[in-house]
Amino acid sequence: MFDRTYIEDAKASVGQTITLAGWVSRTRDLKKIRFIVLRDKTGDIQVVVKPDNEQLFNLDLGREDVITVTGRAVESNVAKAGVEFQADSIEVINKSAQPLPVDIMENKKSDLDTRLNYRFLDFRAPTTNAIFRIQNALLTAFRNYLSGNGYMEFQPPCIIGSASEGGADLFSIPYFEKMAFLAQSPQLYKQMCAISFEKVFTITPIWRAEKFNTPTHLNEVRQMDIEQVFSDDETVMGVLENTLVHMLKEAKEKTAEQLKLLGRELDIPELPFRRITYTESIQMLQDEGESILWGDDFTKTQEKLLTELVGKEAFFLKDWPGAQKAFYAMPYNKENEVDAKYLEETYGDVEMGDKVVRAFDCLYSGIEISSGTMRIHMPELLRERIRYKGLNPDNFEYYTGAFAYGAPPHAGWSIGLERITMTVTGMSNIRECCMFPRDRDRLVP
């Protein structure tokens, strides 16, 4: 339909007659010359119109009008960009209503709420555009890295029949004559896939019906998950740090321009990331005078303080109290020689194995961007842990049953897409990092 050339290619093919297609960013009309800044996904270029072409010179053009311009790129020592485009003809494909409801030129950036109401236009604002290009680079890097390392992508269901894990509130939806729920996690499904396909990953939305009202929470987020067999927590922590570093490197390389626009200097964390046990971190906080006891979760303030103590770098917090993590987190086995040795070396106390589980969080720039565990693959132990959590194992038959027919030891983690985008782009509100955020009040657009 359109034989068009992208602007960045036009700049490289000076002299040839070609057609550009895009949006009018702005016009600068003088008496004897007119300039039109044309924009497409590859950048922008100044289109020049001389008065001898009367039809073009008087053509009515407004911001965000969609046009095609036929002409040729020429080198220019007057144009700041060095290259401009001499127009022979312009076709207006679609006019834009005026004035625009948000300031996409960012002279005076509109409020987030206003921009979200007109997200389709806000995407054209350079900084918003940059955020999602960076997010896309992270996503692509995640997918490519794992695909390239033998992981199979799978798709979990989003509608589930029962609350899979307890804890967070689920959204319930009518499902014919039954009640169903929006999945809060692909947890069970990735485990079921891993115990057959060995190494799997997924990028999937999840829903939490919590009435949270904070700059770091949404009711609908996207998770990047992996699960793999014959692995423990340390195995997948290794995968996580390598995946994360790859993602950051790719973002740094592929979206250097966008990061620069946002004023971001991306420091790639060094491998391997530091490992700190939960027990150590409690000690560190207590040494700073924080009133926190072993077994407590960190408050926001304590999480920030801990980051200051450890440094901005990415690090792992591992060996969490069993009470703090899900029932499926694998406890240490003191009878096992390797585990006993680890516990002895780390805690000088093998009995710690009764208190902590093989679960970890990954903190990066002070935000918890990922968490994972080694899972329990023995149905009997699972039932025991469910009882330990004060739950009834009979209600989890569908879960424990999945591991009755030869489930290898396995482990996995998940990264929050919006959270990591926040960290990388330096945004302080997660809504900036979600194209169409769903929060306590927002359901549109």
Place this chain on the structure above:
RNA sequence: GCCCUGGUAGUAUAGUCAGGCCCAGUAUGCUCGGCUGUCACCCGAGCGAUCCCGGGUUCGAAUCCCGGCCAGGGCGCCA
């Protein structure tokens, strides 16, 4: 769910504490006109606001009080 702050042209803001000088100022946008190859062009004129909604106090409310809705931030909740 709690606490703090806010809601004024399309957008972003001033004015609110100390009610009347505000039928609401500024910037940008938009419309029109002018104009040295401009580049956030410039210059001039104009357009555009039931001052979030409802109630109250008062001679008089954008301004004070009450309720509601919404937004931003802090916290809580978030296996």
